[in-house]
Amino acid sequence: MSMPRTDYAAWAAERSAPRLTDWLRETSEPDWSAVVNHPLFDALAEGSLPGEAFADYMVQDYGFVDPFTALLGHAIGHAPGMADRVVLGQFVGMLTSDENSVFQRTFETFGVPETDRNAPEYLPATASFQQLLRETGASESYAQMLAVLVVTEWLYLGWATRITRGEILHPLYDEWVGLHDSQAFQTFVAWLRRRLEEIAETLDETEFARMVERFHETVARERAFHDAVYSG
Template structure:
């Protein structure tokens, strides 16, 4: 089994709890409460700068030109469409000023920021990939649900940002890189990647929980 599949299988219970979370169910049904969505998106926005920095670290530490170019292109996308979505969605939800820019961080938000920062500062390409992979693959998984698109455009757009051919190809690149690097780094490197992956999955599940206060 590819290394990325091993990682997900080792965390299947927590992964499935996140992908099948109440928040995801309500988002797809179009019934998620505005206060819950505002809390979720406000906290999620606090990842954006750290995520961009983590992608930058992946560009800097990648050991082959081809994946480096894919990672670099993704940087531009994250700084474009997704950032624009946050502005429009939080405007509609009435989240402005410091409540948007610098809210009190919930524990999972703080934990994931620390995980991203630690991976970036360590300069370990495999660990950086593991954190990126969870952040993108888990979302691609719940966004691939076979269900009608919710009627609310804001709900539907958040789903659409995490599915489709381009996003699927991006996740496939992360998986392929994780598999390749996992095969090359040896037991110690794989252990570090597995530890980062496990922590990231747990924080993603906790982040959904935290949206409900």
């Protein structure tokens, strides 16, 4: 049986500045790049994505954001101290203000019916992602929570810094991209990666293996989610 920590050590030994999160990302291929290069984000950035398709994506994504916000609450509670709680707490503040507002204005602008705003039919891919987020919150493992956060946030930074925004983009599309390529967001992702790497050093073999599994599982769920919400 392969031991993830030994596998990582072997990988690290061949590199001059090895980082655990780089190894986690590399070992998530091809799923990682499939999300970063997803056609949904090209259509969004070019402005060729119909409003209805954007609204459908945002309805499903709001179903992700709800248990995701709850997961952040678990992370704040299970963090080792105030320094982490401050960073995560500020992130929750942004998520429940600026980001929540983009969802609400998208629902208004594209005439999403009331039931679809709060109790839509979730696609199976959304439902299984929700389950993963709830399971991770219930795990009480800060390392697993960080693994999920690194994936969900770093992937979004990945596509948002890859694409080039069209010149005349719908203001809501522009705002959505802007949330994910900002300097503040880059700083947050850098912090998450560093904290996961630091916490990982304190884990025993079993906990380390679970964290790695959680990371890979989250990348697979991200790919399934984006394939389900947009087929091109």
